[in-house]
Amino acid sequence: MTADAGGQPGAGAGRRGGEGGRRGGGRRDADQRPAGRRGTGRPAGDSGTREAIGEAARAQFADFGYHGATIRGIAAVAGVDPALVHHYYGTKEALFAAAMRLPIVPSEVLTAALSGGAPGEPGFGAHLVRTALTLWESDELKETFLGLLRSAVTSEQAAVMLREFISDSILGTLARVAGLERQGSHAEAEYRAAMVATQMLGLALTRLVLGLPVVAGASVDELAATVGPSVDRYLCGDLDLPGGVSGAPPG
């Protein structure tokens, strides 16, 4: 899904705080391990290059969307070799996360959090809800997450960027980790993952942005218990799927 960045998961850097053991994970390749984003104890030259790449990435993602921006294009704007972009940031997704000032790489967190279970197992949906809410509400992520949501709601350009990122990275990862393509066609996996997004982003909107009293007042565990089964149903329940989705042969 992030083919032009080499598709190495686990190459993101600088995850911090929050849920502890559940975070992070994903395999790491020592040769590809990026230089980190904390910016401490690094020579000024390196740090300057990293920042120039980050700046270029922010501009290119905004101008061309998540699909359209390329590691090659970002490297050209930053005036560096594309290999340096990979060196500092790893994957395209990790670069996007860094450019958006996300302290984590979403697909890695999702992969790590969900690798212990499987859809259809009791509590999988609840675990997904709990993981997402805990992450969104963490001190490190909350403002950035709300900022992304705000910019997407107010700027068409930002909406395109976030839409493509969610579609490619988050929903693609969810479909993969949840094994959706083993159950059905690619189109069905996409549709199921998107339905999960309608529920999860609605939870974010009503709890974190609007602050509807009942939703904001419930605990993460309470919401996970109530909403989890809806997520389970979207992931592997017996859905009334659109014709174009259900008709396709299994993946």
Add this chain to the structure above:
Amino acid sequence: MTADAGGQPGAGAGRRGGEGGRRGGGRRDADQRPAGRRGTGRPAGDSGTREAIGEAARAQFADFGYHGATIRGIAAVAGVDPALVHHYYGTKEALFAAAMRLPIVPSEVLTAALSGGAPGEPGFGAHLVRTALTLWESDELKETFLGLLRSAVTSEQAAVMLREFISDSILGTLARVAGLERQGSHAEAEYRAAMVATQMLGLALTRLVLGLPVVAGASVDELAATVGPSVDRYLCGDLDLPGGVSGAPPG
């Protein structure tokens, strides 16, 4: 829920276009019928008063939220008798709708749309999804609805206003029309209606604002078929309710 406005449903004015037969409804009281919001063929004095009230309402709702703003306070700012506010706009909700330039009064549309069915009946949730999407996507409402969502996401003041309006008017109406308080406690009815909101507003966010391809590309009927059962489950399914909600005695 809108006690200080006399609580007469059906007193809103100026509904237009869109879903036709399903819209409108709610009982009307000829004595209380407001003067309409179309502003055509009205004496200049009346129209000036109406507009002054509308202006005052916009300011008071923004300053004090949906709860805090009162018909009395709005009348004072507009320099008119509170009875005139009722005369022109009917209920507090209808005044809010007019002030927000909504071409409909949400609780009336909801009441009319859902009065034909009952939760637990096959297809009730799907009908609710279809009604909401059709309304949000109508030419008359789409921009206003997106504008409200945008302002709530970017302004804390607007978020408070929208939150209170959704909690009081929309969710209160949903709980009433769906007969939720006949099934369980008031707290349970509130919780169930709020869970419906997490799903429905997530659908609005992903389809209308973010435009996630799969969600935006599906038809209203397809989404209703997939999402409807989740709504049914929130309304009358066997939920794992928070302790403080499920423990309360029925009705």
